Amino acid sequence: MSDMFPLIVEGALTRRRGKVLVGPVDLRLEAGGVTIVIGPNGAGKTSLLRMLHGIARLNAGRIEWACGQERAREKQAFVFQTPVMLRRSVRDNLAYPLRLGGVTRREARAQADAMAEKVGLGDALGRPATVLSGGERQKLALGRALIRSPQVLFLDEPCASLDGRAMREVEEILKTAVQDGVRLIMSTHNMGQARRLASEVLFLLGGKIHERGSTVEFFDAPKTAQARAFLNGDIVE
Numbered sequence: 001m002s003d004m005f006p007l008i009v010e011g012a013l014t015r016r017r018g019k020v021l022v023g024p025v026d027l028r029l030e031a032g033g034v035t036i037v038i039g040p041n042g043a044g045k046t047s048l049l050r051m052l053h054g055i056a057r058l059n060a061g062r063i064e065w066a067c068g069q070e071r072a073r074e075k076q077a078f079v080f081q082t083p084v085m086l087r088r089s090v091r092d093n094l095a096y097p098l099r100l101g102g103v104t105r106r107e108a109r110a111q112a113d114a115m116a117e118k119v120g121l122g123d124a125l126g127r128p129a130t131v132l133s134g135g136e137r138q139k140l141a142l143g144r145a146l147i148r149s150p151q152v153l154f155l156d157e158p159c160a161s162l163d164g165r166a167m168r169e170v171e172e173i174l175k176t177a178v179q180d181g182v183r184l185i186m187s188t189h190n191m192g193q194a195r196r197l198a199s200e201v202l203f204l205l206g207g208k209i210h211e212r213g214s215t216v217e218f219f220d221a222p223k224t225a226q227a228r229a230f231l232n233g234d235i236v237e
């Protein structure tokens, strides 16, 4: 069981050049489940994930993990929409986070090989990461994030430009991670994906959490007019 939760967020806000990107946000997250962040373009989904992960400067408020900042930093990972790869093999890319953490070359290699199998890249270990397809890249990014056994994984639109097959494979990896006890906090534009993966939904609008609900609650009976309009495919500002 994760010792990182609850995560308590109070009045958290991040600005860039005077403009509020997201916030103020009040939020309490418990262990377990999948939190999916949705909302129109520019609503602040990416900014919220970055702020919670601690890579966007906090200009106001606080973000407190139950286990303390230092341990929390070690036990979380982030998968970006367009992951940046080392110009080296799939195996080296997977081994890299372990090597950074002081794991021996031999052990890192063994774990990289096992992770490649787990994310469906067992046949690609020796290939340069730069020649991978979009779906393979995203699976590599997931493997690289999961290899240090995070308790929390943030994902920003991990399937943004993937075809159906790659999306299904990525979702399978995510479901396995959830079964293994990883807490997911993820943004998506894809409402089908949100329904498939989420246990709860945060609907963002104008940098604020406009509505929060369990997946069934939110999709079947959204409480606010804006959430209803958004789910209806209307333009929401």
Ligand SMILES: Nc1ncnc2c1ncn2[C@@H]1O[C@H](COP(=O)(O)OP(=O)(O)OP(=O)(O)O)[C@@H](O)[C@H]1O
Residues within 6 Å of the ligand: 016, 019, 020, 021, 022, 039, 040, 041, 042, 043, 044, 045, 046, 047, 048
């Ligand atoms: N580096 C930045 N500098 C200035 N403004 C930014 C920066 N990053 C984001 N913004 C602005 O902050 C707001 C929130 O952006 P953010 O990317 O978090 O939204 P989003 O919901 O993830 O959008 P999308 O769905 O388009 O990815 C937007 O108005 C965006 O234009």
